[in-house]
Amino acid sequence: MIGKLFGFGHKIDIEEAKKTRQQLSESPSAFHQKETFTPGENIIDREEDRIKILRKLAGNRSQLIEISEGKYIDIINFDEKGEVTETETKKKEAKIQDSEKQKTFEVKRTSSGEWEIIEHDDLSKAEIRTAISEGQLHKGEIEVAGKKKLTVLYWGNGDGNLEPLVIRKLLDLEKIGSTEDINIVAQISRSSQEEIKDYFGEEYVESNIDGNWSKQARRYYVTKGEVEENPLPKLVKETVDSPVIENLGNIDMTDKTELLDFLITEMKAFPAEHYMVVYFDHGQGWKGVALDKEDTPSISPEDMGEITKKVKEATGQNIDIMVMENCLEGQAEALYPMKDSTDYIIASPEILWGSAFADNPGPIHLREGLEIIQRNEQNELNNPRLAATSLLKATANKNHAITLSVVDSKKLDALAEATEKLKEAIEKAGVTGEEICRAAEKTQQYEILNSPDNKHGFVDIGDLSDNIEASIEHSEVKKAARELRETLDKTVVARLNMQSDRIECQSDDGNGFISIEGNVKRCHGLSINLGKQESDIERKTYESLSFNRKTGWDEIIQKANWTNSISEK
Incomplete structure (x- = not known):
């Protein structure tokens, strides 16, 4: 039996894994078939068992997700004492295609009967998405299975001077993370170290925001991080705890095809009754969004209308709430092309200002707005208009000028x-x-x-x-x-x-x-x-x-x- 273990949310200590090799090699009787595990069986006392080794690799998670022989997904749940509480096997339908720059640990038995742990630098995005959609990822707090009320798709172009806001907004979203009602999926990019130094006077240190992956883009399934448990001030948080869905490499975030791929792929991967898209980049009203290096918009209003139209065709559903977190996009000419493929649009006709060091970074207080929606005191989870208005309520405590509007698309x-x-x-x-x-x-x-x-x-x-x-x-x-x-x-x-x-x-x-x-x-x-x-x-x-x-x-x-x-x- 060959398994690929997904280490979500935290870095797995490979040195610690290597230390277990001797234990593995001395465990010829280690059981490794799913049906061997039964509820109530205490694995803490079974040092010779393979599952104990996998449990170590899983860290303090309450669940282990393993791809078995490329065909099945084994989901093994643990309680706080390390007892197996539930096991489940699901047939894996997604085709395995390796992508780059994601750690994978393969645990397999050699011809001599010994167990060995092999570290890989590739991981199929199909496998990760399947694993995410089938089980809880972060300490048993998140359950992704089934259609949720709302999927939020956050697009942040950090390849430029918006990077501090883009990154901080992602970290801020980890204060709420995906919940039993809401999926949060993000695609963000970063500037090069040279550009960062030019913009802000200093480079990021290696430990900053998950290390140096500048001039790259990643997709995340946003889970609740460790912020509340951190005794230091919240702004000290520098590590993304959420699992990477996909490492995209050095892509052009001003390319409309990249945005289209993100929306269609993740709306299908994380189905929900309603969808909110948060598009965070520069804007110039009717001239467009996604400014290139010459400050020329790369995505026109007509492009954005075509993107949302194709999303509707591919998913069969309008984008319920389109959040244009860009300057000057609250303009009739800019929003009109999206009238038939969105229900509500949040935008500002004015310049949007935001601090990277505020409790809610960025112009719009997205995380606080999602907290209002999650509380569902006025049925916001089932009412996109109220959900959209929640973001305005959350942003109302700004200390500088801002104007935001919720536009009824069908009235355009x-x-x-x-x-x-x-x-x-x-x-x-x-x-x-x-x-x-x-x-x-x-x-x-x-x-x-x-x-x-x-x-x-x-x-x-x-x-x-x-x-x-x-x-x-x-x-x-x-x-x-x-x-x-x-x-x-x-x-x-x-x-x-x-x-x-x-x-x-x-x-x-x-x-x-x-x-x-x-x-x-x-x-x-x-x-x-x-x-x-x-x-x-x-x-x-x-x-x-x-x-x-x-x-x-x-x-x-x-x-x-x-x-x-x-x-x-």
Whole structure:
């Protein structure tokens, strides 16, 4: 019988394993068939038994998962005293295909009758996923079998200056970990040591965040870590306790095919009644997300719409909650392509700020929001709208400006139709570009970062509608503006507006400071672009957006010819 032992959650001491070789070789009578183990049998007193050796390798876990001869999965449960409480064998259907950089221990009997332990550097992701889906992984606290209420898929691109937030958010998620109701699966990447040193002034030490695996990407099944038992401050935690599902190597996290593979593969591997996707990366509104080394978005709104559409086709299910944890993505043009393949979208029309050293790192307090959902006091586990709102509640204790919205995806069609009607009313009434600009100058604008002349020209839809209604003396224009505002209020089903005073923050390059003011009091949840495009390429890109094809909004942009001259408010 040949078995592969999965050492989840903790590092297995190979030296300790080697010390047991003599014991193994002296145990010719060691039993190794599953049916030999019976509930109540005390393995602590059976030093000669092979299962005792495997138990040592398993550390303090309450369960051992073993792939037997590549065909069966043996699941052996232990109580605190080391007694076998239950055994189960399941036929393994997944095809074995080795991937790299994951430790595997193979325990087998030689032709001479001796037992030996062999350390491998490969492990089939199919085997790991099968093992995860069949049993408890972390000290018996997590049971993954069966369809859960919610699967959370966290995508964090740390190949850049977001790395501290990306990594800390993963560590923070281990404070809750996957539960009996919730699966948490993560794919994160890291920057190279050179980039880390350039960004932050020092390299990670070898012990930091599971050692030096910079410029790599991994998938994790997030389990509850050792944070609460650590007598030191929580921020000292530097080790990921969760099992690695797959080592992906040096992949391009700005490649849309990588995101698609992650979503489809893990939604199928960890089925649930509902799905939440947390997409954490840089964003630039209608220009897209996933900025490359030249700060150019690699995934457009249309790409994101195609990704979510393909996920729906492959899984038969919408993404219930799409969390766009990116700057400026709370924009009609950016979210519209996902209207038919998501139920709710969380996004911000503004810059998102977050500290890597906060109790809840990152702009959105994901872990605290999941704790609210897990408590299920208002049936959040069965209601995606309430679940989405929980993330806003959790983020409400921020000490700096932030605005977040929960958008009802199925209302985005109506929002586009109302925008089109306003455009048509403006054109029919002969409203001038100067009149539009005067209304825009009074409107809540976004990207409160750097100086006013660096604005994108993103304006609040609700505030713009109010100002057009108030300033343009034409009944049909007033009516269309009012209807757009009313439609927006139905589309944005929850909103968080946090104010702050003006503060000074060091710029990314460390050469100066930028001024940030949390003035979002006139934010109504979504922005729209009113700034003219800087190049022919940008103009053609905007014209090709599905939202613009529906509304013809680019005609208003051209009519206004707005120079983004922002007046003091």
